[in-house]
Amino acid sequence: MAGLGPDMSALILLSRENLIGCLNKIPGRKQLVLEPELTRPLDRIAGMSTLSKTGVESVIKLERGPVPPMQPNLSRVYFISANLIQAKYVADQISSQIVGESVLSPIHLVLVPRKLTSIENLFEEEGISGFVTMHQFSWEFIPLDFDLLSLELPSFFRNQFLGQDHSGLVSVARALWGIQSIYGDIPNLFAHGKSVKKLLNLVNVFSLQYGQPRTKQADIGYIYIFERDIDYASCLLSPLTYEGLLDEVFGISCGTVEFPKEVTGTDTTTKLQLSSKDKMFEKIRNKHFATIFSVLGVTAKQLSAAQAAASSMNINEMKSFVQNDLKHMKTQSKAVALHIGASERIQKLKGRMLETQLPVEHTIISAENIRDSITYIEERMAQLVPANISLRLICLLSYCSDGLTQNDYTRLKTQYIQAYGFHHIITWSNLTNLGLIKIKGGELGKIGVVSQVAGLVGAQNKTTGFQGLVRKLGLVSSSENLSLSDPNTPGYVFNGAYTPVACKVVQELIKAVSLTGKTGAAGAKTSFSGTSLVTEALKFSPGETIIDMKSPGAPKLGLVLFVGGYTMAEVAAFRWLQAATGWELIIAGTGNISANHIISQCEKL
Incomplete structure (x- = not known):
């Protein structure tokens, strides 16, 4: 992965080693029965070649219903999320495999991200606890791009904020400790939320249990932690960047979007992994949707001109063109066609509605x-x-x-x-x-x-709650002077009508650090913690603020952690902030989230 900051692919290597260690504890040849939602995260960590080294000979999808056929002399390994619904599906299948006082083959259960007492109790109630061996596996933050990390915990939001079940914080703390074990102890901290103190205490527990980071020099200078309920407006407003609308219309899962037949123009769907490795996507991902067709049109014309020029080449030039440029041009042409199809689909589904809805949303934001x-x-x-x-x-x-x-x-x-x-x-x-x-x-x-x-x-x-936060931080500003092609504010992700809270807070803290650098290290802590604009504004949002500034001369690289998930609009806003300030910012969270995700989680009992 490319980027100016540390190479986040080390997290994949650590997750892979942990997975290999977990599966190697299960002896013999194995058949892996995998929960479908875990397929993409697992693919990010380890391919079939890695699984084969641990004795996995086949992988089948876990489905509710009859037990899948079992090959002789294989151990069956269920790989599922640690929730009671999936555990019940597995329990039913295990019950059907019990013959007399034994099972047809050894059965193991790997729970992600950890074993739960409730699942152990379920298996006891079903009378099958003696026939299955339980394991647990937790991956580190999964790098979806060089500046985007995800824990891929889709149920975290509902458990944490609706169910008031804070056990998921253990997984977040474990992953945060994993980052610091590789890249060093992050010296400067800003955190806000109801549960951030619990999270930081858990990180300290892991440090005591597993040890402090081996490296003394920190690669990451700052960490900013926000809980999702600090800013629901960024979830509820209609995103206007291309990547945000991809998530809105098609849904993004583990950094992958699946385009339907209407987009591909064929009889099959197409899965596209969204990252900066795709140069065409990198060019348009953070663009305002109003500018997408012009960018794609210019690229299409350039490709067409290059193909036309090939017809007048001599033999040597044609040979060089085929060897060096033809494959790249074909790839680019397919990418342009795909993104034009996706944009047209978005325009058809969202265009007219957004024309009338956006002004209403912006009026609501301003109360x-x-x-x-x-x-x-x-x-x-x-x-x-x-x-x-x-x-x-x-x-x-x-x-x-x-x-x-x-x-x-x-x-x-x-x-x-x-x-x-x-x-x-x-x-x-x-x-x-x-x-x-x-x-x-x-x-x-x-x-x-x-x-x-x-x-x-x-x-x-009008100075209470959300409106108090808006007024203190200046989140709502005039969009009259906004340039969509070359935005001058991170609020362009919502047409200039609103700036995400986390982005505005980090922007102000970066200014404070810059002022600290000018006044010298002696006044560092006072300047940082004395940012009254931020601390006073956040009194209007739920939770407490924790500031711990130890090293004002730390690298200008920040980790922004969203406990409860980040929106693609917020990711785009932070990428704008990187370009504007020269800082390197890595966005991390329990997964990506949107209004559609929140509502779908609330539709369940």
Whole structure:
């Protein structure tokens, strides 16, 4: 992988060694029964050649239902996520393999990222605990690109923020310790959130258990940790970068997007791994969607001109062209055609809707014309647009207005459930528990008179909650002078209407470090922790702020960790910040997240 910072591919090597060690504990030849969601992360770590070295002879997909056929003299190894649903599927299959007091072949279970007591209890209740041997495996952060790392824990968000199950922090802390074990102890820390203190304590526990980093010189100078609930607006707003819209329309999983037949123009789908290794994609991934067709058009014309020039070449020139350029041109031509097809599909599905929806989203962010926004949402529900579109607008309105009045809450809930079905009562309830939909004044809002008073107070006091954060950090600015082709603000990812909180905070902290460098090391800690703009603003968001500045002269390379997931819009904003400041920033998280992901997680019981 290319980049100015440390080579993150070392994390893959460490994960691979851990995987080999885990599988080698299981003797003999093996048949691997793999949960489908783990296929892509596992492919990133180890191919079939690596698995073969550990005795794996075949890999089959885990499906609910009858047990897959078993080859003789092979141990069966189930490789699944550590959750009760997958464990129940496996338990049912193991039960069907028990004959008398024994099983047809040795059975092992590898749980990712770790063994859970609840699964052990399930196997005991099913009466099969004596027939299976349990193991655990946890990969390190998976490099999806030279500046993008993911733990690929899709269930983390729901468990952490909806279920209030913080056990997933163990995996995050383990992976964070893994980074520091390779690249050195990161000397400068900024963290904000409800659980960041727990996370940092767990990292210290791993340091005591497994040892401090071997290298004394830190490759990474700064770490910035944010919990997802610091900024739900960046999830709910419509992303406008090309990569953000790819995630919005097609879905990105473990850095891979699958294009349907409508995009490829063939009878098959196409999977594309998204990284800077793809030079065509690197050129357009962070571009505003409004400029995509012009960029692709210029590239297509250049390729066409190069192909036309080939017709007038002599024999020697043609030979050189075939040997050196032809393969590259064919690859580029296919890539351009694919991205043009994807862009056209996005334009068809999103174009007209975004023309009317974007102004409403930007009005909601500014907490202006609330009545007009509610009217627009009601019209969308009456038109039966996809359920997630209406619901994300309701969530955005509630989140940015610090809650809905009792009357608005009741009316929108009634209309939504009548439009999309009563099964969405579960969705609405989960979003309420998550805090994305709420009544002004909290629990008191359930009482009619008090609700009206709370609504009036909320309308008058616009410096509380989200709006207080917006005003303190200046997250909403005028987009009149915004250049989409050459943006001058990270807020271009939302048409200049909003800057992601984490990006703005890191931008201000980088300024503080720069000022520290000018005033000398003696005032370093005071300058960094005394950034009143940041510390005062974050008082309006949930959680606490932890600052620990030890080395102001550390490398200008920062690790930005999102506990709960990052959006592709935030990734693009940080890449803009890198170019603007000259710093190197590596984005890491439990996975990528979007409004669609949040709503789908809330649709479950």
